[in-house]
Amino acid sequence: MEATIFNVQRFSTEDGPGIRTTVFFKGCPLRCAWCHNPEGISPRPELMWYDTHCIAARDCLAACPESALELTADGMNIDRDKCTACGTCAEECPAAALDIIGVTWTLDKLFDEIVRDVSFYENSGGGITLSGGEVLLQHDFASALIHKCKQNKLHVAVDTTGFASPGIFDNVTGPADLVLLDLKTMDDAASREFTGVSLDLILENARRLGQSGKPVWVRTPVVPGATDSPDNIEAVSRFIVANLPNCERYDLLPFSNLCISKYERLDMPFRFRKTELPAQESMDELKSLAESCGVKNVVVQGLTVRNA
Ligand code: SF4
Ligand code: SF4
The missing domain is CATH 3.30.70.20 (Alpha-Beta Plaits)
Incomplete structure:
Protein backbone atom coordinates (compact mmCIF):
# COMPACT_ATOMS: atom_id res chain seq x y z
CA MET A 1 0.00 0.00 0.00
CA GLU A 2 1.38 3.41 -1.01
CA ALA A 3 0.54 7.10 -0.67
CA THR A 4 1.88 10.34 -2.13
CA ILE A 5 3.14 12.49 0.73
CA PHE A 6 4.64 15.95 0.38
CA ASN A 7 6.09 16.38 3.84
CA VAL A 8 6.72 14.45 7.01
CA GLN A 9 7.23 17.12 9.63
CA ARG A 10 8.79 15.95 12.88
CA PHE A 11 8.50 17.89 16.16
CA SER A 12 5.33 19.65 15.11
CA THR A 13 3.54 21.46 17.95
CA GLU A 14 0.63 23.13 16.12
CA ASP A 15 -1.37 20.18 14.83
CA GLY A 16 -2.78 18.71 18.03
CA PRO A 17 -1.55 18.18 21.59
CA GLY A 18 2.09 17.60 22.51
CA ILE A 19 4.98 16.92 20.17
CA ARG A 20 3.80 15.30 16.96
CA THR A 21 4.85 14.08 13.56
CA THR A 22 2.58 15.58 10.93
CA VAL A 23 2.17 13.65 7.68
CA PHE A 24 1.06 15.84 4.79
CA PHE A 25 -0.92 13.92 2.15
CA LYS A 26 -0.70 15.34 -1.37
CA GLY A 27 -3.90 16.26 -3.18
CA CYS A 28 -6.88 18.39 -2.18
CA PRO A 29 -10.36 18.77 -3.70
CA LEU A 30 -10.53 22.38 -2.47
CA ARG A 31 -8.75 25.37 -3.99
CA CYS A 32 -8.56 27.82 -1.11
CA ALA A 33 -7.35 31.13 -2.46
CA TRP A 34 -5.21 31.61 0.66
CA CYS A 35 -3.86 28.04 0.80
CA HIS A 36 -0.65 27.98 2.82
CA ASN A 37 0.46 24.69 1.28
CA PRO A 38 -0.15 25.10 -2.47
CA GLU A 39 2.29 22.26 -3.08
CA GLY A 40 -0.29 20.02 -1.43
CA ILE A 41 -3.15 20.77 -3.82
CA SER A 42 -2.21 18.73 -6.88
CA PRO A 43 -2.30 14.98 -6.23
CA ARG A 44 0.69 14.50 -8.53
CA PRO A 45 4.38 15.02 -7.75
CA GLY A 102 5.47 14.52 -3.50
CA VAL A 103 7.13 11.24 -2.63
CA THR A 104 5.66 7.77 -2.65
CA TRP A 105 5.75 6.14 0.78
CA THR A 106 4.82 2.58 1.63
CA LEU A 107 2.83 2.02 4.79
CA ASP A 108 5.65 0.18 6.53
CA LYS A 109 8.29 2.75 5.61
CA LEU A 110 6.13 5.65 6.76
CA PHE A 111 5.30 3.91 10.01
CA ASP A 112 9.00 3.26 10.65
CA GLU A 113 9.61 6.99 10.18
CA ILE A 114 6.81 7.90 12.55
CA VAL A 115 7.91 5.63 15.40
CA ARG A 116 11.39 7.16 15.46
CA ASP A 117 9.97 9.84 17.76
CA VAL A 118 7.78 7.69 19.95
CA SER A 119 9.61 8.74 23.13
CA PHE A 120 8.81 12.39 22.37
CA TYR A 121 5.14 11.52 21.88
CA GLU A 122 5.03 9.63 25.18
CA ASN A 123 6.75 12.37 27.17
CA SER A 124 4.68 15.23 25.72
CA GLY A 125 1.26 13.66 25.23
CA GLY A 126 1.73 13.92 21.49
CA GLY A 127 1.38 11.55 18.56
CA ILE A 128 0.85 11.76 14.85
CA THR A 129 -1.35 14.00 12.76
CA LEU A 130 -2.55 13.19 9.26
CA SER A 131 -2.87 16.42 7.31
CA GLY A 132 -2.61 17.73 3.77
CA GLY A 133 -3.79 18.67 1.22
CA GLU A 134 -6.79 16.61 2.16
CA VAL A 135 -6.02 13.30 3.80
CA LEU A 136 -9.44 11.86 2.87
CA LEU A 137 -8.44 11.79 -0.82
CA GLN A 138 -6.09 8.89 0.03
CA HIS A 139 -8.48 7.35 2.52
CA ASP A 140 -7.53 3.68 2.14
CA PHE A 141 -3.93 4.39 3.02
CA ALA A 142 -4.94 6.83 5.76
CA SER A 143 -7.22 4.23 7.37
CA ALA A 144 -4.50 1.60 7.25
CA LEU A 145 -1.98 4.01 8.79
CA ILE A 146 -4.36 4.99 11.57
CA HIS A 147 -5.09 1.35 12.40
CA LYS A 148 -1.37 0.56 12.51
CA CYS A 149 -0.76 3.52 14.81
CA LYS A 150 -3.62 2.54 17.09
CA GLN A 151 -2.37 -1.06 17.27
CA ASN A 152 0.85 0.49 18.56
CA LYS A 153 -1.00 2.77 21.00
CA LEU A 154 -0.07 6.04 19.28
CA HIS A 155 -2.37 9.05 19.56
CA VAL A 156 -3.73 9.97 16.11
CA ALA A 157 -5.26 13.24 14.94
CA VAL A 158 -6.85 13.76 11.51
CA ASP A 159 -6.77 17.29 10.08
CA THR A 160 -9.52 17.55 7.47
CA THR A 161 -11.69 19.90 5.47
CA GLY A 162 -14.61 17.52 5.94
CA PHE A 163 -15.15 17.49 2.18
CA ALA A 164 -15.68 13.79 1.46
CA SER A 165 -18.54 11.34 1.26
CA PRO A 166 -19.94 10.47 4.70
CA GLY A 167 -18.72 6.87 4.42
CA ILE A 168 -15.13 7.91 3.76
CA PHE A 169 -15.26 10.62 6.42
CA ASP A 170 -16.52 8.19 9.07
CA ASN A 171 -14.06 5.44 8.08
CA VAL A 172 -11.05 7.69 8.51
CA THR A 173 -12.11 9.85 11.44
CA GLY A 174 -13.82 7.00 13.34
CA PRO A 175 -10.66 5.30 14.62
CA ALA A 176 -8.77 8.59 15.22
CA ASP A 177 -8.44 10.08 18.70
CA LEU A 178 -8.95 13.68 17.62
CA VAL A 179 -10.35 15.45 14.56
CA LEU A 180 -9.06 18.88 13.54
CA LEU A 181 -11.94 20.19 11.46
CA ASP A 182 -11.60 23.24 9.24
CA LEU A 183 -14.69 25.44 9.19
CA LYS A 184 -13.61 28.36 7.04
CA THR A 185 -16.90 30.10 6.37
CA MET A 186 -20.61 29.62 6.94
CA ASP A 187 -21.52 31.45 3.73
CA ASP A 188 -22.02 29.02 0.86
CA ALA A 189 -21.40 31.67 -1.80
CA ALA A 190 -18.13 32.66 -0.12
CA SER A 191 -17.17 29.01 0.18
CA ARG A 192 -17.72 28.50 -3.53
CA GLU A 193 -15.83 31.67 -4.38
CA PHE A 194 -12.81 31.20 -2.13
CA THR A 195 -12.48 27.40 -1.82
CA GLY A 196 -14.24 26.15 -4.96
CA VAL A 197 -16.71 23.88 -3.14
CA SER A 198 -20.11 24.11 -1.52
CA LEU A 199 -20.56 23.79 2.24
CA ASP A 200 -23.26 21.09 2.14
CA LEU A 201 -21.03 18.03 2.51
CA ILE A 202 -18.72 19.72 5.01
CA LEU A 203 -21.54 20.76 7.32
CA GLU A 204 -23.26 17.38 7.00
CA ASN A 205 -20.06 15.65 8.12
CA ALA A 206 -19.50 18.22 10.85
CA ARG A 207 -22.96 17.63 12.28
CA ARG A 208 -22.42 13.86 12.34
CA LEU A 209 -19.02 14.37 13.94
CA GLY A 210 -20.81 16.37 16.62
CA GLN A 211 -23.02 13.38 17.39
CA SER A 212 -20.05 11.01 17.61
CA GLY A 213 -18.68 12.38 20.87
CA LYS A 214 -15.14 12.25 19.49
CA PRO A 215 -12.84 15.11 20.57
CA VAL A 216 -12.78 17.85 17.94
CA TRP A 217 -10.76 21.02 17.45
CA VAL A 218 -12.36 23.42 14.98
CA ARG A 219 -10.05 25.70 13.00
CA THR A 220 -10.88 28.82 11.00
CA PRO A 221 -8.29 30.60 8.88
CA VAL A 222 -8.89 34.31 9.42
CA VAL A 223 -8.29 35.77 5.98
CA PRO A 224 -8.81 39.52 5.42
CA GLY A 225 -11.66 40.16 3.02
CA ALA A 226 -12.65 36.48 2.89
CA THR A 227 -13.34 34.92 6.30
CA ASP A 228 -12.42 37.60 8.83
CA SER A 229 -15.76 39.37 9.23
CA PRO A 230 -17.34 39.34 12.68
CA ASP A 231 -20.47 37.95 11.01
CA ASN A 232 -18.56 34.93 9.75
CA ILE A 233 -16.79 34.20 13.03
CA GLU A 234 -20.09 34.57 14.87
CA ALA A 235 -21.78 32.18 12.41
CA VAL A 236 -19.02 29.57 12.83
CA SER A 237 -19.19 29.99 16.60
CA ARG A 238 -22.95 29.52 16.66
CA PHE A 239 -22.61 26.42 14.48
CA ILE A 240 -20.06 25.00 16.94
CA VAL A 241 -22.28 25.66 19.96
CA ALA A 242 -25.35 24.19 18.24
CA ASN A 243 -23.75 21.17 16.57
CA LEU A 244 -20.38 20.30 18.07
CA PRO A 245 -20.73 19.79 21.83
CA ASN A 246 -17.51 17.74 21.59
CA CYS A 247 -15.50 20.75 20.37
CA GLU A 248 -12.65 21.05 22.87
CA ARG A 249 -10.91 23.98 21.27
CA TYR A 250 -11.52 26.60 18.58
CA ASP A 251 -8.41 27.85 16.78
CA LEU A 252 -8.49 31.17 14.96
CA LEU A 253 -5.59 31.01 12.52
CA PRO A 254 -4.43 34.42 11.27
CA PHE A 255 -3.77 34.63 7.54
CA SER A 256 -0.09 34.23 6.70
CA ASN A 257 1.67 35.32 3.53
CA LEU A 258 4.84 33.33 4.19
CA CYS A 259 3.75 30.99 1.40
CA ILE A 260 4.29 33.53 -1.42
CA SER A 261 7.57 31.96 -2.56
CA LYS A 262 5.89 28.55 -2.85
CA TYR A 263 3.34 30.00 -5.29
CA GLU A 264 6.15 31.51 -7.33
CA ARG A 265 8.06 28.22 -7.40
CA LEU A 266 4.96 26.41 -8.62
CA ASP A 267 4.00 29.09 -11.17
CA MET A 268 0.68 29.53 -9.38
CA PRO A 269 -1.13 32.86 -8.92
CA PHE A 270 -1.66 34.03 -5.32
CA ARG A 271 -4.72 36.21 -4.87
CA PHE A 272 -3.65 37.44 -1.43
CA ARG A 273 -0.13 38.45 -2.47
CA LYS A 274 -0.52 41.97 -1.13
CA THR A 275 -2.65 41.12 1.89
CA GLU A 276 -1.13 41.96 5.25
CA LEU A 277 -1.19 39.82 8.37
CA PRO A 278 -4.20 40.48 10.62
CA ALA A 279 -3.70 42.81 13.57
CA GLN A 280 -3.47 41.18 17.01
CA GLU A 281 -6.19 43.55 18.21
CA SER A 282 -8.59 42.31 15.49
CA MET A 283 -7.82 38.70 16.37
CA ASP A 284 -8.45 39.44 20.04
CA GLU A 285 -11.83 40.96 19.15
CA LEU A 286 -12.80 37.89 17.11
CA LYS A 287 -11.71 35.65 19.97
CA SER A 288 -13.91 37.62 22.38
CA LEU A 289 -16.78 37.40 19.92
CA ALA A 290 -16.47 33.61 19.68
CA GLU A 291 -16.33 33.37 23.47
CA SER A 292 -19.40 35.57 23.82
CA CYS A 293 -21.28 33.07 21.61
CA GLY A 294 -20.45 30.34 24.11
CA VAL A 295 -17.44 28.68 22.44
CA LYS A 296 -14.92 27.42 24.97
CA ASN A 297 -11.14 27.44 24.71
CA VAL A 298 -10.74 29.87 21.81
CA VAL A 299 -7.08 30.15 20.78
CA VAL A 300 -5.38 32.58 18.37
CA GLN A 301 -2.56 30.58 16.85
CA GLY A 302 -0.19 32.24 14.40
CA LEU A 303 1.64 35.42 13.48
CA THR A 304 -0.12 38.79 13.75
CA VAL A 305 0.94 42.42 13.65
CA ARG A 306 0.42 44.87 16.48
CA ASN A 307 -1.07 48.28 15.76
CA ALA A 308 1.04 51.15 17.14
S1 SF4 B 1 12.16 19.05 -15.72
FE1 SF4 B 1 13.20 17.58 -14.35
S2 SF4 B 1 11.55 16.42 -13.44
FE2 SF4 B 1 10.68 17.45 -15.24
S3 SF4 B 1 10.87 15.97 -16.90
FE3 SF4 B 1 12.73 17.24 -16.96
S4 SF4 B 1 14.22 16.12 -15.71
FE4 SF4 B 1 12.21 15.25 -15.25
S1 SF4 C 1 -8.27 22.77 2.15
FE1 SF4 C 1 -6.23 23.24 2.93
S2 SF4 C 1 -4.82 22.20 1.52
FE2 SF4 C 1 -6.82 22.27 0.50
S3 SF4 C 1 -6.72 24.10 -0.74
FE3 SF4 C 1 -7.68 24.68 1.22
S4 SF4 C 1 -6.02 25.42 2.53
FE4 SF4 C 1 -5.09 24.28 0.79
Missing part, protein backbone atom coordinates in the same frame (compact mmCIF):
# COMPACT_ATOMS: atom_id res chain seq x y z
CA GLU A 46 5.64 18.43 -8.92
CA LEU A 47 9.01 20.02 -9.62
CA MET A 48 10.10 23.07 -7.62
CA TRP A 49 13.07 25.30 -8.38
CA TYR A 50 14.80 27.31 -5.62
CA ASP A 51 16.31 30.52 -6.96
CA THR A 52 18.28 31.01 -3.75
CA HIS A 53 20.15 27.72 -4.29
CA CYS A 54 20.68 27.87 -8.06
CA ILE A 55 24.29 28.42 -9.20
CA ALA A 56 23.38 28.28 -12.92
CA ALA A 57 25.39 25.12 -13.44
CA ARG A 58 22.87 24.09 -16.13
CA ASP A 59 23.36 20.36 -15.51
CA CYS A 60 19.58 20.09 -15.17
CA LEU A 61 18.96 21.42 -18.68
CA ALA A 62 21.15 18.76 -20.24
CA ALA A 63 19.72 16.03 -18.04
CA CYS A 64 16.03 16.61 -18.77
CA PRO A 65 14.74 13.98 -21.22
CA GLU A 66 11.67 16.11 -22.01
CA SER A 67 13.48 19.42 -22.68
CA ALA A 68 11.15 20.94 -20.12
CA LEU A 69 13.60 23.41 -18.58
CA GLU A 70 14.86 26.80 -19.69
CA LEU A 71 17.10 28.98 -17.55
CA THR A 72 16.69 32.69 -18.31
CA ALA A 73 17.79 35.91 -16.69
CA ASP A 74 14.38 35.96 -14.98
CA GLY A 75 14.70 32.48 -13.55
CA MET A 76 13.88 28.89 -14.45
CA ASN A 77 11.01 28.25 -16.81
CA ILE A 78 9.50 24.84 -16.18
CA ASP A 79 7.21 23.65 -18.96
CA ARG A 80 4.75 21.85 -16.72
CA ASP A 81 2.92 20.30 -19.67
CA LYS A 82 6.11 18.51 -20.63
CA CYS A 83 7.54 17.82 -17.17
CA THR A 84 6.83 14.30 -15.94
CA ALA A 85 8.36 14.94 -12.51
CA CYS A 86 10.86 12.17 -13.17
CA GLY A 87 13.38 13.87 -10.87
CA THR A 88 16.42 13.44 -13.12
CA CYS A 89 17.19 17.16 -13.10
CA ALA A 90 17.04 17.26 -9.30
CA GLU A 91 19.44 14.34 -9.08
CA GLU A 92 21.91 16.03 -11.42
CA CYS A 93 21.80 19.50 -9.85
CA PRO A 94 25.02 20.03 -7.83
CA ALA A 95 23.37 22.77 -5.73
CA ALA A 96 20.14 21.00 -4.75
CA ALA A 97 18.18 23.80 -6.43
CA LEU A 98 15.49 21.47 -7.79
CA ASP A 99 13.26 19.18 -5.83
CA ILE A 100 10.33 16.90 -6.51
CA ILE A 101 7.45 17.67 -4.16
Whole structure:
Protein backbone atom coordinates (compact mmCIF):
# COMPACT_ATOMS: atom_id res chain seq x y z
CA MET A 1 0.00 0.00 0.00
CA GLU A 2 1.38 3.41 -1.01
CA ALA A 3 0.54 7.10 -0.67
CA THR A 4 1.88 10.34 -2.13
CA ILE A 5 3.14 12.49 0.73
CA PHE A 6 4.64 15.95 0.38
CA ASN A 7 6.09 16.38 3.84
CA VAL A 8 6.72 14.45 7.01
CA GLN A 9 7.23 17.12 9.63
CA ARG A 10 8.79 15.95 12.88
CA PHE A 11 8.50 17.89 16.16
CA SER A 12 5.33 19.65 15.11
CA THR A 13 3.54 21.46 17.95
CA GLU A 14 0.63 23.13 16.12
CA ASP A 15 -1.37 20.18 14.83
CA GLY A 16 -2.78 18.71 18.03
CA PRO A 17 -1.55 18.18 21.59
CA GLY A 18 2.09 17.60 22.51
CA ILE A 19 4.98 16.92 20.17
CA ARG A 20 3.80 15.30 16.96
CA THR A 21 4.85 14.08 13.56
CA THR A 22 2.58 15.58 10.93
CA VAL A 23 2.17 13.65 7.68
CA PHE A 24 1.06 15.84 4.79
CA PHE A 25 -0.92 13.92 2.15
CA LYS A 26 -0.70 15.34 -1.37
CA GLY A 27 -3.90 16.26 -3.18
CA CYS A 28 -6.88 18.39 -2.18
CA PRO A 29 -10.36 18.77 -3.70
CA LEU A 30 -10.53 22.38 -2.47
CA ARG A 31 -8.75 25.37 -3.99
CA CYS A 32 -8.56 27.82 -1.11
CA ALA A 33 -7.35 31.13 -2.46
CA TRP A 34 -5.21 31.61 0.66
CA CYS A 35 -3.86 28.04 0.80
CA HIS A 36 -0.65 27.98 2.82
CA ASN A 37 0.46 24.69 1.28
CA PRO A 38 -0.15 25.10 -2.47
CA GLU A 39 2.29 22.26 -3.08
CA GLY A 40 -0.29 20.02 -1.43
CA ILE A 41 -3.15 20.77 -3.82
CA SER A 42 -2.21 18.73 -6.88
CA PRO A 43 -2.30 14.98 -6.23
CA ARG A 44 0.69 14.50 -8.53
CA PRO A 45 4.38 15.02 -7.75
CA GLU A 46 5.64 18.43 -8.92
CA LEU A 47 9.01 20.02 -9.62
CA MET A 48 10.10 23.07 -7.62
CA TRP A 49 13.07 25.30 -8.38
CA TYR A 50 14.80 27.31 -5.62
CA ASP A 51 16.31 30.52 -6.96
CA THR A 52 18.28 31.01 -3.75
CA HIS A 53 20.15 27.72 -4.29
CA CYS A 54 20.68 27.87 -8.06
CA ILE A 55 24.29 28.42 -9.20
CA ALA A 56 23.38 28.28 -12.92
CA ALA A 57 25.39 25.12 -13.44
CA ARG A 58 22.87 24.09 -16.13
CA ASP A 59 23.36 20.36 -15.51
CA CYS A 60 19.58 20.09 -15.17
CA LEU A 61 18.96 21.42 -18.68
CA ALA A 62 21.15 18.76 -20.24
CA ALA A 63 19.72 16.03 -18.04
CA CYS A 64 16.03 16.61 -18.77
CA PRO A 65 14.74 13.98 -21.22
CA GLU A 66 11.67 16.11 -22.01
CA SER A 67 13.48 19.42 -22.68
CA ALA A 68 11.15 20.94 -20.12
CA LEU A 69 13.60 23.41 -18.58
CA GLU A 70 14.86 26.80 -19.69
CA LEU A 71 17.10 28.98 -17.55
CA THR A 72 16.69 32.69 -18.31
CA ALA A 73 17.79 35.91 -16.69
CA ASP A 74 14.38 35.96 -14.98
CA GLY A 75 14.70 32.48 -13.55
CA MET A 76 13.88 28.89 -14.45
CA ASN A 77 11.01 28.25 -16.81
CA ILE A 78 9.50 24.84 -16.18
CA ASP A 79 7.21 23.65 -18.96
CA ARG A 80 4.75 21.85 -16.72
CA ASP A 81 2.92 20.30 -19.67
CA LYS A 82 6.11 18.51 -20.63
CA CYS A 83 7.54 17.82 -17.17
CA THR A 84 6.83 14.30 -15.94
CA ALA A 85 8.36 14.94 -12.51
CA CYS A 86 10.86 12.17 -13.17
CA GLY A 87 13.38 13.87 -10.87
CA THR A 88 16.42 13.44 -13.12
CA CYS A 89 17.19 17.16 -13.10
CA ALA A 90 17.04 17.26 -9.30
CA GLU A 91 19.44 14.34 -9.08
CA GLU A 92 21.91 16.03 -11.42
CA CYS A 93 21.80 19.50 -9.85
CA PRO A 94 25.02 20.03 -7.83
CA ALA A 95 23.37 22.77 -5.73
CA ALA A 96 20.14 21.00 -4.75
CA ALA A 97 18.18 23.80 -6.43
CA LEU A 98 15.49 21.47 -7.79
CA ASP A 99 13.26 19.18 -5.83
CA ILE A 100 10.33 16.90 -6.51
CA ILE A 101 7.45 17.67 -4.16
CA GLY A 102 5.47 14.52 -3.50
CA VAL A 103 7.13 11.24 -2.63
CA THR A 104 5.66 7.77 -2.65
CA TRP A 105 5.75 6.14 0.78
CA THR A 106 4.82 2.58 1.63
CA LEU A 107 2.83 2.02 4.79
CA ASP A 108 5.65 0.18 6.53
CA LYS A 109 8.29 2.75 5.61
CA LEU A 110 6.13 5.65 6.76
CA PHE A 111 5.30 3.91 10.01
CA ASP A 112 9.00 3.26 10.65
CA GLU A 113 9.61 6.99 10.18
CA ILE A 114 6.81 7.90 12.55
CA VAL A 115 7.91 5.63 15.40
CA ARG A 116 11.39 7.16 15.46
CA ASP A 117 9.97 9.84 17.76
CA VAL A 118 7.78 7.69 19.95
CA SER A 119 9.61 8.74 23.13
CA PHE A 120 8.81 12.39 22.37
CA TYR A 121 5.14 11.52 21.88
CA GLU A 122 5.03 9.63 25.18
CA ASN A 123 6.75 12.37 27.17
CA SER A 124 4.68 15.23 25.72
CA GLY A 125 1.26 13.66 25.23
CA GLY A 126 1.73 13.92 21.49
CA GLY A 127 1.38 11.55 18.56
CA ILE A 128 0.85 11.76 14.85
CA THR A 129 -1.35 14.00 12.76
CA LEU A 130 -2.55 13.19 9.26
CA SER A 131 -2.87 16.42 7.31
CA GLY A 132 -2.61 17.73 3.77
CA GLY A 133 -3.79 18.67 1.22
CA GLU A 134 -6.79 16.61 2.16
CA VAL A 135 -6.02 13.30 3.80
CA LEU A 136 -9.44 11.86 2.87
CA LEU A 137 -8.44 11.79 -0.82
CA GLN A 138 -6.09 8.89 0.03
CA HIS A 139 -8.48 7.35 2.52
CA ASP A 140 -7.53 3.68 2.14
CA PHE A 141 -3.93 4.39 3.02
CA ALA A 142 -4.94 6.83 5.76
CA SER A 143 -7.22 4.23 7.37
CA ALA A 144 -4.50 1.60 7.25
CA LEU A 145 -1.98 4.01 8.79
CA ILE A 146 -4.36 4.99 11.57
CA HIS A 147 -5.09 1.35 12.40
CA LYS A 148 -1.37 0.56 12.51
CA CYS A 149 -0.76 3.52 14.81
CA LYS A 150 -3.62 2.54 17.09
CA GLN A 151 -2.37 -1.06 17.27
CA ASN A 152 0.85 0.49 18.56
CA LYS A 153 -1.00 2.77 21.00
CA LEU A 154 -0.07 6.04 19.28
CA HIS A 155 -2.37 9.05 19.56
CA VAL A 156 -3.73 9.97 16.11
CA ALA A 157 -5.26 13.24 14.94
CA VAL A 158 -6.85 13.76 11.51
CA ASP A 159 -6.77 17.29 10.08
CA THR A 160 -9.52 17.55 7.47
CA THR A 161 -11.69 19.90 5.47
CA GLY A 162 -14.61 17.52 5.94
CA PHE A 163 -15.15 17.49 2.18
CA ALA A 164 -15.68 13.79 1.46
CA SER A 165 -18.54 11.34 1.26
CA PRO A 166 -19.94 10.47 4.70
CA GLY A 167 -18.72 6.87 4.42
CA ILE A 168 -15.13 7.91 3.76
CA PHE A 169 -15.26 10.62 6.42
CA ASP A 170 -16.52 8.19 9.07
CA ASN A 171 -14.06 5.44 8.08
CA VAL A 172 -11.05 7.69 8.51
CA THR A 173 -12.11 9.85 11.44
CA GLY A 174 -13.82 7.00 13.34
CA PRO A 175 -10.66 5.30 14.62
CA ALA A 176 -8.77 8.59 15.22
CA ASP A 177 -8.44 10.08 18.70
CA LEU A 178 -8.95 13.68 17.62
CA VAL A 179 -10.35 15.45 14.56
CA LEU A 180 -9.06 18.88 13.54
CA LEU A 181 -11.94 20.19 11.46
CA ASP A 182 -11.60 23.24 9.24
CA LEU A 183 -14.69 25.44 9.19
CA LYS A 184 -13.61 28.36 7.04
CA THR A 185 -16.90 30.10 6.37
CA MET A 186 -20.61 29.62 6.94
CA ASP A 187 -21.52 31.45 3.73
CA ASP A 188 -22.02 29.02 0.86
CA ALA A 189 -21.40 31.67 -1.80
CA ALA A 190 -18.13 32.66 -0.12
CA SER A 191 -17.17 29.01 0.18
CA ARG A 192 -17.72 28.50 -3.53
CA GLU A 193 -15.83 31.67 -4.38
CA PHE A 194 -12.81 31.20 -2.13
CA THR A 195 -12.48 27.40 -1.82
CA GLY A 196 -14.24 26.15 -4.96
CA VAL A 197 -16.71 23.88 -3.14
CA SER A 198 -20.11 24.11 -1.52
CA LEU A 199 -20.56 23.79 2.24
CA ASP A 200 -23.26 21.09 2.14
CA LEU A 201 -21.03 18.03 2.51
CA ILE A 202 -18.72 19.72 5.01
CA LEU A 203 -21.54 20.76 7.32
CA GLU A 204 -23.26 17.38 7.00
CA ASN A 205 -20.06 15.65 8.12
CA ALA A 206 -19.50 18.22 10.85
CA ARG A 207 -22.96 17.63 12.28
CA ARG A 208 -22.42 13.86 12.34
CA LEU A 209 -19.02 14.37 13.94
CA GLY A 210 -20.81 16.37 16.62
CA GLN A 211 -23.02 13.38 17.39
CA SER A 212 -20.05 11.01 17.61
CA GLY A 213 -18.68 12.38 20.87
CA LYS A 214 -15.14 12.25 19.49
CA PRO A 215 -12.84 15.11 20.57
CA VAL A 216 -12.78 17.85 17.94
CA TRP A 217 -10.76 21.02 17.45
CA VAL A 218 -12.36 23.42 14.98
CA ARG A 219 -10.05 25.70 13.00
CA THR A 220 -10.88 28.82 11.00
CA PRO A 221 -8.29 30.60 8.88
CA VAL A 222 -8.89 34.31 9.42
CA VAL A 223 -8.29 35.77 5.98
CA PRO A 224 -8.81 39.52 5.42
CA GLY A 225 -11.66 40.16 3.02
CA ALA A 226 -12.65 36.48 2.89
CA THR A 227 -13.34 34.92 6.30
CA ASP A 228 -12.42 37.60 8.83
CA SER A 229 -15.76 39.37 9.23
CA PRO A 230 -17.34 39.34 12.68
CA ASP A 231 -20.47 37.95 11.01
CA ASN A 232 -18.56 34.93 9.75
CA ILE A 233 -16.79 34.20 13.03
CA GLU A 234 -20.09 34.57 14.87
CA ALA A 235 -21.78 32.18 12.41
CA VAL A 236 -19.02 29.57 12.83
CA SER A 237 -19.19 29.99 16.60
CA ARG A 238 -22.95 29.52 16.66
CA PHE A 239 -22.61 26.42 14.48
CA ILE A 240 -20.06 25.00 16.94
CA VAL A 241 -22.28 25.66 19.96
CA ALA A 242 -25.35 24.19 18.24
CA ASN A 243 -23.75 21.17 16.57
CA LEU A 244 -20.38 20.30 18.07
CA PRO A 245 -20.73 19.79 21.83
CA ASN A 246 -17.51 17.74 21.59
CA CYS A 247 -15.50 20.75 20.37
CA GLU A 248 -12.65 21.05 22.87
CA ARG A 249 -10.91 23.98 21.27
CA TYR A 250 -11.52 26.60 18.58
CA ASP A 251 -8.41 27.85 16.78
CA LEU A 252 -8.49 31.17 14.96
CA LEU A 253 -5.59 31.01 12.52
CA PRO A 254 -4.43 34.42 11.27
CA PHE A 255 -3.77 34.63 7.54
CA SER A 256 -0.09 34.23 6.70
CA ASN A 257 1.67 35.32 3.53
CA LEU A 258 4.84 33.33 4.19
CA CYS A 259 3.75 30.99 1.40
CA ILE A 260 4.29 33.53 -1.42
CA SER A 261 7.57 31.96 -2.56
CA LYS A 262 5.89 28.55 -2.85
CA TYR A 263 3.34 30.00 -5.29
CA GLU A 264 6.15 31.51 -7.33
CA ARG A 265 8.06 28.22 -7.40
CA LEU A 266 4.96 26.41 -8.62
CA ASP A 267 4.00 29.09 -11.17
CA MET A 268 0.68 29.53 -9.38
CA PRO A 269 -1.13 32.86 -8.92
CA PHE A 270 -1.66 34.03 -5.32
CA ARG A 271 -4.72 36.21 -4.87
CA PHE A 272 -3.65 37.44 -1.43
CA ARG A 273 -0.13 38.45 -2.47
CA LYS A 274 -0.52 41.97 -1.13
CA THR A 275 -2.65 41.12 1.89
CA GLU A 276 -1.13 41.96 5.25
CA LEU A 277 -1.19 39.82 8.37
CA PRO A 278 -4.20 40.48 10.62
CA ALA A 279 -3.70 42.81 13.57
CA GLN A 280 -3.47 41.18 17.01
CA GLU A 281 -6.19 43.55 18.21
CA SER A 282 -8.59 42.31 15.49
CA MET A 283 -7.82 38.70 16.37
CA ASP A 284 -8.45 39.44 20.04
CA GLU A 285 -11.83 40.96 19.15
CA LEU A 286 -12.80 37.89 17.11
CA LYS A 287 -11.71 35.65 19.97
CA SER A 288 -13.91 37.62 22.38
CA LEU A 289 -16.78 37.40 19.92
CA ALA A 290 -16.47 33.61 19.68
CA GLU A 291 -16.33 33.37 23.47
CA SER A 292 -19.40 35.57 23.82
CA CYS A 293 -21.28 33.07 21.61
CA GLY A 294 -20.45 30.34 24.11
CA VAL A 295 -17.44 28.68 22.44
CA LYS A 296 -14.92 27.42 24.97
CA ASN A 297 -11.14 27.44 24.71
CA VAL A 298 -10.74 29.87 21.81
CA VAL A 299 -7.08 30.15 20.78
CA VAL A 300 -5.38 32.58 18.37
CA GLN A 301 -2.56 30.58 16.85
CA GLY A 302 -0.19 32.24 14.40
CA LEU A 303 1.64 35.42 13.48
CA THR A 304 -0.12 38.79 13.75
CA VAL A 305 0.94 42.42 13.65
CA ARG A 306 0.42 44.87 16.48
CA ASN A 307 -1.07 48.28 15.76
CA ALA A 308 1.04 51.15 17.14
S1 SF4 B 1 11.55 16.42 -13.44
FE1 SF4 B 1 12.21 15.25 -15.25
S2 SF4 B 1 10.87 15.97 -16.90
FE2 SF4 B 1 10.68 17.45 -15.24
S3 SF4 B 1 12.16 19.05 -15.72
FE3 SF4 B 1 13.20 17.58 -14.35
S4 SF4 B 1 14.22 16.12 -15.71
FE4 SF4 B 1 12.73 17.24 -16.96
S1 SF4 C 1 -8.27 22.77 2.15
FE1 SF4 C 1 -6.23 23.24 2.93
S2 SF4 C 1 -4.82 22.20 1.52
FE2 SF4 C 1 -6.82 22.27 0.50
S3 SF4 C 1 -6.72 24.10 -0.74
FE3 SF4 C 1 -7.68 24.68 1.22
S4 SF4 C 1 -6.02 25.42 2.53
FE4 SF4 C 1 -5.09 24.28 0.79
